[in-house]
Amino acid sequence: MQIKTLNNKSLKLTNDGNLTFLFIGVGSAFTKKMNQTNLLIIKGDDHLLIDCGTKCSTAFLNLGIPITDIENYLITHSHADHIGGIEEAALMARYVSKKKLTMIINETYQKILWDMSLKGGIAYNEEKAGNILSFTDFFNPIRPKKLKEFKRETFHAKMNSIDVKFMRTKHIPDSSDTWESSFWSCGIIIDDRVLFTSDTKYDPELITEYDSKFNFEHIFHDCQLFTGGVHASLDELNQLPSDIKKKICLTHYGDNWESFTQKVKDYGFKGFAKEKTYYIFN
Numbered sequence: 001m002q003i004k005t006l007n008n009k010s011l012k013l014t015n016d017g018n019l020t021f022l023f024i025g026v027g028s029a030f031t032k033k034m035n036q037t038n039l040l041i042i043k044g045d046d047h048l049l050i051d052c053g054t055k056c057s058t059a060f061l062n063l064g065i066p067i068t069d070i071e072n073y074l075i076t077h078s079h080a081d082h083i084g085g086i087e088e089a090a091l092m093a094r095y096v097s098k099k100k101l102t103m104i105i106n107e108t109y110q111k112i113l114w115d116m117s118l119k120g121g122i123a124y125n126e127e128k129a130g131n132i133l134s135f136t137d138f139f140n141p142i143r144p145k146k147l148k149e150f151k152r153e154t155f156h157a158k159m160n161s162i163d164v165k166f167m168r169t170k171h172i173p174d175s176s177d178t179w180e181s182s183f184w185s186c187g188i189i190i191d192d193r194v195l196f197t198s199d200t201k202y203d204p205e206l207i208t209e210y211d212s213k214f215n216f217e218h219i220f221h222d223c224q225l226f227t228g229g230v231h232a233s234l235d236e237l238n239q240l241p242s243d244i245k246k247k248i249c250l251t252h253y254g255d256n257w258e259s260f261t262q263k264v265k266d267y268g269f270k271g272f273a274k275e276k277t278y279y280i281f282n
C-alpha cells in the first residue's frame with residue numbers, strides 16, 4: 001500500500017485504475033477538529049462514497065469538488081455522522097444537477113433509511129401525480145445479492161469495477177450481543193482485499209472469520225479511545241492477535257487522539273488513518 005498526501009482542493013474522482021481510498025474524515029460522530037468517518041473509494045473511472053455525514057458536503061468542497069459530483073453511495077447505518085449529508089446530496093441532485101444518485105442498498109435497509117430518516121426531509125417537497133416523492137425518485141438502487149457461504153448475513157454488489165461485500169455488524173444498541181439482535185449496520189470488504197468495519201462494537205469473530213477467508217491486506221477499524229458504549233475501544237482491540245493488529249489502521253476516533261499515538265504504536269497497530277491522504281492499493 002502506498003500513502004500519498006492530497007494537496008488542497010486537488011481531489012479527482014478518477015485515477016489510473018488502482019484501488020484507492022480517501023477518507024473524507026476519520027473522526028468520531030462528535031469530532032470538532034476533523035471530519036466524520038466517511039470514505040471515498042476511487043478506481044479508474046469509478047467512485048463510491050461510503051457514508052455521507054453532516055459535515056460531508058463542506059468537507060468535499062474543501063477538497064475541491066461539490067457534493068453534486070458524488071453520484072454513487074453505500075450507507076453503513078443511520079447515525080447522523082453517516083447519513084446526515086444525504087438529504088442535501090439528494091435535493092441537490094434532484095433540483096440542481098437534475099439526476100438520480102445511485103445507491104447500493106438492499107430492500108431491508110432502504111425501508112429503514114427512507115421511513116425512519118430521509119422521508120421527513122425530502123419526500124414532501126413536491127407532489128408527483130398526487131403522491132409524495134419516494135426513495136426511487138431520488139435514487140437508483142443497486143440490489144446486492146445475499147451470499148450463502150458466510151455465517152453472518154453478507155451481501156455482494158458491484159459499482160462497475162469496485163467490488164463490495166458487506167456484512168451485518170454489532171453496533172447498536174449497547175446491550176445487544178449478536179448481529180442478529182442489532183439494528184441495521186454493516187462493515188464492508190472492498191475488492192476482496194481490504195476490510196472497512198465502519199461503526200461496530202468490539203467483535204473479534206467478525207475480524208477472524210472474514211480475515212481467515214480473505215487474508216486482508218489492510219483493515220480500517222472503528223476505534224474509540226475509551227471503553228464502553230457502542231464502539232470498539234483501543235484497549236479491546238489490543239486483544240486481537242498481533243498479526244491482525246499490524247494490518248489495522250484506526251478510524252472514527254476522538255479529537256484527543258494525539259495523546260494516544262505512543263499507545264497505538266506500543267500495542268502494535270499500523271496507526272491512525274488520516275484525512276487528506278490517499279491509501280493506494282497497487
Ligand SMILES: [Zn+2]
Nearest residue numbers: 029079081199
Ligand atoms: Zn459513526
Ligand SMILES: [Zn+2]
Nearest residue numbers: 077079171199
Ligand atoms: Zn454509528
